[in-house]
Structure formats: C-alpha cells, structure tokens
Amino acid sequence: MITRRQFFKGGIAAFTVGYAAPEFLSDLARAQGAASRTLVVLDLTGGNDGLSFLVPYTDSFYYSRRPTIAIPAGTVLQVGADSSGKALGLHPKLTGLQEIFNQGRLAIVQRAGYENSSRSHFSGTDIWSTGNPPNTQGSGWLGRYLSTVKPLDPLSAWTTTGDTPHALQSSGVPVASVPNVAGYAFASPNGGAEAALERTAAANIASHVPVDQPHVAFVGASVQAAMATLDRVATVAQYKPSVAYPNNGFGQALQAVAGAMVKGLGTRVFFVTTGGYDTHASQDPITDTGAYARLMTTLDGGLKAFFDDLKGTGLLSDTLVLSFSEFGRRISENGSRGTDHGAASPMLAMGGLVRGGLYGTAASLNPDAANPTLENNGADVHFETDFRSVYARIIDNWLGGDSVGVLGGNFRKPGLDFV
Amino acid sequence: MADPRIEHLLRRAGFGASADDLAVFGNLSYGAAVDRVINYELVPDDVDSKIGQPGYVGMTSNGAFSPNTAINDARQRWLFRMVHSNRPLQEKMALFWHNYFATGYTKLAGAIQAANATRALAAKPSEDPAGQKGQIELFRERALGPLSEMLVAVAQDPAMLVWLDGNTNTKAKPQENFGRELMELFTRGVGFYTEDDVYAAARVFTGWNLQGDTRSTTGAFGFVYNPNAHETTAKTFSFPIYGDGGRTIPSRSASAGMQDGIDLIGALAGHPETARRLATKLYGFFVSETSDPPSSFIDRLAQMYLQSGTRIGPVIQYLFSSAEFQAPSAYFSRYSWPVEYVVKAMKETGWTGFSLGSTLSPLVSMGQQLFEPPDVAGWSLGRDWFSTGAMLTRMNFASTLAGNQKFNLSTAAAPAKQSPQAVLNYMLSRMTMPDVTGAVYNDLLAYAGAVTGTWTGSTAQMQAKTSGLAHLILGSAEYQFL
Numbered sequence: 001m002i003t004r005r006q007f008f009k010g011g012i013a014a015f016t017v018g019y020a021a022p023e024f025l026s027d028l029a030r031a032q033g034a035a036s037r038t039l040v041v042l043d044l045t046g047g048n049d050g051l052s053f054l055v056p057y058t059d060s061f062y063y064s065r066r067p068t069i070a071i072p073a074g075t076v077l078q079v080g081a082d083s084s085g086k087a088l089g090l091h092p093k094l095t096g097l098q099e100i101f102n103q104g105r106l107a108i109v110q111r112a113g114y115e116n117s118s119r120s121h122f123s124g125t126d127i128w129s130t131g132n133p134p135n136t137q138g139s140g141w142l143g144r145y146l147s148t149v150k151p152l153d154p155l156s157a158w159t160t161t162g163d164t165p166h167a168l169q170s171s172g173v174p175v176a177s178v179p180n181v182a183g184y185a186f187a188s189p190n191g192g193a194e195a196a197l198e199r200t201a202a203a204n205i206a207s208h209v210p211v212d213q214p215h216v217a218f219v220g221a222s223v224q225a226a227m228a229t230l231d232r233v234a235t236v237a238q239y240k241p242s243v244a245y246p247n248n249g250f251g252q253a254l255q256a257v258a259g260a261m262v263k264g265l266g267t268r269v270f271f272v273t274t275g276g277y278d279t280h281a282s283q284d285p286i287t288d289t290g291a292y293a294r295l296m297t298t299l300d301g302g303l304k305a306f307f308d309d310l311k312g313t314g315l316l317s318d319t320l321v322l323s324f325s326e327f328g329r330r331i332s333e334n335g336s337r338g339t340d341h342g343a344a345s346p347m348l349a350m351g352g353l354v355r356g357g358l359y360g361t362a363a364s365l366n367p368d369a370a371n372p373t374l375e376n377n378g379a380d381v382h383f384e385t386d387f388r389s390v391y392a393r394i395i396d397n398w399l400g401g402d403s404v405g406v407l408g409g410n411f412r413k414p415g416l417d418f419v
Numbered sequence: 420m421a422d423p424r425i426e427h428l429l430r431r432a433g434f435g436a437s438a439d440d441l442a443v444f445g446n447l448s449y450g451a452a453v454d455r456v457i458n459y460e461l462v463p464d465d466v467d468s469k470i471g472q473p474g475y476v477g478m479t480s481n482g483a484f485s486p487n488t489a490i491n492d493a494r495q496r497w498l499f500r501m502v503h504s505n506r507p508l509q510e511k512m513a514l515f516w517h518n519y520f521a522t523g524y525t526k527l528a529g530a531i532q533a534a535n536a537t538r539a540l541a542a543k544p545s546e547d548p549a550g551q552k553g554q555i556e557l558f559r560e561r562a563l564g565p566l567s568e569m570l571v572a573v574a575q576d577p578a579m580l581v582w583l584d585g586n587t588n589t590k591a592k593p594q595e596n597f598g599r600e601l602m603e604l605f606t607r608g609v610g611f612y613t614e615d616d617v618y619a620a621a622r623v624f625t626g627w628n629l630q631g632d633t634r635s636t637t638g639a640f641g642f643v644y645n646p647n648a649h650e651t652t653a654k655t656f657s658f659p660i661y662g663d664g665g666r667t668i669p670s671r672s673a674s675a676g677m678q679d680g681i682d683l684i685g686a687l688a689g690h691p692e693t694a695r696r697l698a699t700k701l702y703g704f705f706v707s708e709t710s711d712p713p714s715s716f717i718d719r720l721a722q723m724y725l726q727s728g729t730r731i732g733p734v735i736q737y738l739f740s741s742a743e744f745q746a747p748s749a750y751f752s753r754y755s756w757p758v759e760y761v762v763k764a765m766k767e768t769g770w771t772g773f774s775l776g777s778t779l780s781p782l783v784s785m786g787q788q789l790f791e792p793p794d795v796a797g798w799s800l801g802r803d804w805f806s807t808g809a810m811l812t813r814m815n816f817a818s819t820l821a822g823n824q825k826f827n828l829s830t831a832a833a834p835a836k837q838s839p840q841a842v843l844n845y846m847l848s849r850m851t852m853p854d855v856t857g858a859v860y861n862d863l864l865a866y867a868g869a870v871t872g873t874w875t876g877s878t879a880q881m882q883a884k885t886s887g888l889a890h891l892i893l894g895s896a897e898y899q900f901l
Contacts, residue, residue: 120584120596121526122794137609137796154807163786164806169799177808179784184808187815189822189886193871198887201866202814205895208858215709215754216853219805220896226811278529 046278048325050345061365093296096304107418110360113344113383124326129166143170154225160253242312316352344383389413433507435763459506479776493541512562521792539578549639563732567688575642586629590650606687646673694721757785784812817893829881836876839867
C-alpha cells in the first residue's frame, strides 16, 4: 500500500502518468528513471507454432513438409526480410500487428529457445518461468527481479490469472491475482451499513501484528495488503477505454491491465495468458474458422486494442509487452493435420519505445540432418537466441535492474537491442 | 470436547470436525481416537450413497451428475467425501498422495480427451462401464500401505503413463520423464541421483506402456508391458540396487525385462534417503510447518518406515502417538491448503442448502484446483498459498458461505441471543482457531455490539451478526491455520 510518506519519497514517478498528465509531467516522470515503466508478460500457452505465426513463405520445404497446413504465399502479410535476406510474412489474421510493425513498434525475435529444448509443457513452462533450465523448481525470473524492487507494493505484480504464475513466484514477493476486477472486492453476507461495519472490523483485526507468531503475522499481512488494495483495484472497474476491446478472456484481461495502468496503481509487472496453442490436430491456420486462425484473431484483436488504447492515453511509451510460449512445434505436419511439440519459436516485444523489426534469422527448413538451423534430425527448429538474452535486455534496459543478478549469469547479447 | 488433542487430531488426520464428528469422537480417549482414525477399514465406506440426500452438502452439475466422466463433478464428489466421509484419514492421505504424485487433468485431456482423462483420474471401478480405476481410487486403496507397492501401481497407472509420458517410452526412443521424477520427486530427491541414473532409469522402464481404447468413453485402457519395446542390456546405477550392494540390473531377455522396473522401484523405496525425504514431508503435512523438524524425530519416523517394509500406516500411527504431535505448540502450526480451508469452513459453519459448485471457482483463485496441480512437483505449500488475491478469495468465500448459512447460524445461536458477547462466544466455540484474545477479541466484540438502536436479539440482528461474525472469523489470519 502506498502511504502518504512513501508517495512523497517516491516523487512524481510514484503516480506514473495517468489522468492525461501534462506533457512536462510525463517527461519529468520518465526522467526519474524506469520507475514508471510497466512490463506486460504474455504467455501463449500450449506451444506456439512459430512457422504459422511468422511464415517463411519463400522456403520450398515449408510447403513440401506441410502439405495441408501451409499458408499460401499470396496471403501472408509482408514484413520484409530478416538480416539473412529471407523474406517473411505474418499470419494473414495479424493485420493489427502488421500495422504496429510498420510503425516500428513491434520486434520479433526469431528462434528463441535454449539448448536441449524440453518438449514437455510443464517442464518447458518451468524453464521459461525460472530462466534456469537445470533447476526448474526454483523461483521465477520476474519474481526474482521484483524482489530487488524497493519499496515493493502489494500491487507491484498483478496476474490476470487465478493462480500465481511460476514466473512471478519468489519468496516475499506479493502478487495480486486479479482474474476479474469486479471480483476483487470486499464481499459481505450483509448489505449497507452492516457491510461497512464488517469491513472496518476486518481491517482492524488485520492491523494487529502478533509478533510472537510470525506465521500468523505473515497471513495477516496478506489480509492487510488485500484490504489496502481493494479500493485501488476497484477504480479499474470504472475504467472506460478509448477503444473497444474484443469480448473474450484475453481482450478483457488486457483491458483490465490498461485500466490499472491508466489509474496509476503502480504495478510494475503484469502477467496475462491466452491458451489453446497445443495444436496437435486440425490446426488449420488457413480458413477463418480454423483453430490456428482463430488463435491469431484473438491475439491480434487483443494486442491491437491494447496498443491503440495506450497510445490514446499517452502511456504507450511506458509499456512493453513481451510474449513467450513454452516451445515451438515440429516443422512437418503430423497425421492429423496438426503439429507436435518442437523446439524454438519467436518471441514478440511491443511498445512505444520498442525498436521494431525482425531480430535474428529464420531457419532453413531443409530436413538435412546436417542443417545447423534445425535439430532432432531436421525435425525441429534449433534456437539461435537464448531466451534469457531477451530477458536480460528487458531487465537491464527496460526495468533498470541487473540481469546478471536476476538470471544468475551474463546472458547479454550484442545486437539484441529491441528496447 | 474435553480433550483438545482430539480436535487437533481431527484437523490434521481429517478436515476438522462437524457436530456429528464430535458426537462420535467426543467420548473416546485420545488413544482410542487415534485407533479409530487409522483403522478406518472397520468403518463402512458408504459416503457416496449420501450424495443428493437431504442433510448433506449439495452439488451443482452441468446436466446429470457424472463424477466418473466430467472433471468438475469428480472434484465435487471428492470434496463431498472430505466433508462427509467417516474415514477422514483415507481422504486426507488421498490428498497427500495426490500432491505427492501430482498428476494434472489438462495434459491428460489433451492426450485422451476430457471424459477419459476424468476416468483415468477419478473413476470408481464399480461405476465405470469398463471397470476403469481412477488414480485417486488407487491412492485411497493404498493410502497406508507399502510405498514400494504404491510406486509400482503408480508406474503402471494409466493417468501417470500419460502424464509423465511412459506411454511413449520405447527402446527406440527412451523417455526420461518418469524415470527422472521417480528418483527426484517420488523417492530419493534432488542431489541423490546423477544424469546417468536418469538415462539408465529411462531404459529400465522402456516398454512400460499404455494399451487399449482411449478414444471411446466406454473402452478399457491400461498398463501393458511391451517386451518388443524393452531395452534388454544391463543398467548400472550410482547407488545400490540389490541387497549385496550390486549396482547393476542385469541384462534380461525381453520377456523377463519387466523385472528391471520392479527391481529399481524396490531399491528406491528402501533407500534411507527416500525414508528421510518421506518422513520430512509427513512431518510438514501432519505435525508442523512453523518449526523445523527435529532431526532425531525424522530419524525415528524413517526407521519406522524402513523397519515396517516401507508401510505408511505404522509411521502414521507412531506420528499421531508421539509427544511432538500432541504438544500444544503443534496446534495451528500448519498453513491450511485451500481445499482444507474450504472443507473445514463448511464443516464448522454448516452446509445445509449450500452447494459444492460454489467452491470450484474460489478454489481456482485460492490456488488449488483438485486434479490440476501446477506440475509434477505438486503445489507450493505453506506461505505460498497466501498471495493477496488468494487471501481475498478466502475472505470472499467466507462471505458467500456465511451469507448462505445466515438462517441456520442464527437459529443455532438463538440460545445465546441475550447479548452480543454471548453470540460472539457461541460463534468462537463453533469455529476452531488459535485462542482469540485481547485486541482481536475486542474488535470482534465491538462489531457484534455495533447495532442501530439497542440490542434486542431480534431475528434481523441475529442473522446479521451471526453471518457477519462467521465471515470475519473465517476470513481472519488466525483461522487459516490447522
């Protein structure tokens, strides 16, 4: 909770630049460093098929290895060529992202992954969450970053999921789990004045700290933090976005994130998920109603609305969206017109200060076992950029943290300067 | 209740005590109560026949109640058992094993479809068209038996074969997932095996596959040992496999190769590291999470486990009979898991007219959806349950339950209606939590006494205050402990 004293200590940056602040004020806030910057981490759960997302439409092996699920070259959305000269196109449903790409505010890091990529959803997710492939049961990378932030507020980390994502978990780091803003409220079995009495009593009860019982005190602090954040979160329910968000879970989650930012709640890291990427069968990225095409429609609609909304409120330059998925998928389609678990896949970074473009190089899909851009006897895309290099760039250059400390090693990669 | 140790026992060995439970246990000595809890085989297992009967907590299902094929119905049936079973320890151990061998529904549903994933996790054989036995039934059956036998049953369990990819483990493509977790999570623990052990264990279980019909929702599917898929060369480990200290599982013919896995599991179950690791987990689950386990006590539990042929029952009996368990300092030293919290709240507040369907969404937000642990390592316990949003969800669940039980609570509290303090004392006697004294008690009393006009004990006042107090008590930090 922000006390009056902390507010003054935090200075102007402590209330970020909501409420259509005058330009000089937002410049001042930015000048105070990274304290007002927000990171929105987006988990595409299930394993995103990178080759349907960013299509290598000039690679003949893409078509020969995917006889029924390759996207026709004439329909992809052109985004030019990568540094190796390979022309690539976005999925046809990503019209909003193409527009953002053309504005230079979308970066795509190709072939992100790590050595000996896990093909398991849960260990893959743990690896991406911890940033520590050898020990995937430890704390999350975002949680470790947050544990270095002072002061930490109960709303510093906000997940739109019902549980606490592994990436945010770290001892002593509170995470507000707000799957639904309207539900993040003090409910009462009674109405009116009686409910108000209960709320006062609950706050009073939680204010006593039993120093001789640290375990009770710990839970009591959680109650206190909940009570102290209720009203701030409730303001988000009043948020009227400047654009219409798609009426699906992903769109609504992003609307809540935008609301929290505009209302100036001080959250540093948001976590949002959208699922359904485990496309083993009937993947169909081509027809409008196909499974993968619908995933892209959902993704594009949500992100474009979010981008436009933040642009309208002046917060775009304080926002960075980063997407990841636990693995990419096999290059060749399987017997059920889908794709099985693979290895590397692209990551997205989007925001007002992003240096857009295509980072890294696309794989050659030639199934020759000696093809160095593939692995597993030419079955899967081999990683080129360690995902922790992407994390490192964000920790160092966006959040103002120390990536070596947070990631337990130096993963900085020259040239990976998307932000 | 004369003996506070019995209430402590019922919170830990079960899910707390309803008035009915107290009537059963109230007149027993502590030793007799322990015996009754542990020897649950003597108590009829008729709890499922009470589903849908008046006087028991209700269910909300999407169409006909189908706990063998619809996962949310399976969740509600299990919660019903936690509330109403006369064999509380059996359900408590099933929960312990569910976390220990954490297997998640979503991956199974992706592999074998929703209905069969539910069957694999939760079907009662007597109600399944093919006699399919859900994993949770296996945990109930073997709750207090030898770990060595439990491990074999789990290694051959259809849900586990899908969950840790044993179904794809063949000599052409050895699959390490199960072999690794067997050593890391189910037996010895991190640091007590090498990567070479993982490769060897993967080869040991080649051919331990799944067969049958996983497409139709009435077909049978289950474990099969596939000799043709078994890798027959010798496998050498970094630790002893045999009583003579031998570390190598010998080369066997393909047809005899299933014995490799039996040998490895037997060895792992009987290792001292496994004994200490399990003893430490049982200590945290049953005795205390707020003090470090005394090394000598863990040693005694581990010895008991090894001497009894890896049986769990004698360890639990010893544990409940120990001074460490019975010490008042152990009371309320365990952070409640969300399902424990929800069930205890219902048992102590009341359930008539309440539906378990109202617990499902809150349990997700509290961080514990049954049959959906976050990964094979299970849930993060202790303090990890208490994020801000999760705690608020607990408080709001308390509100939902208290509001639902308003009429029942005010009726039950009627004999205390002479004063707000009497009502408060009645409510505190109904709910079990650490003694509420001083400032917290005074806050509750101030709330109870805050009425418009004067206190008359009217129905309106009684309904408002009994439900309000239930909400505040269930939502307090103190109540979150068992």
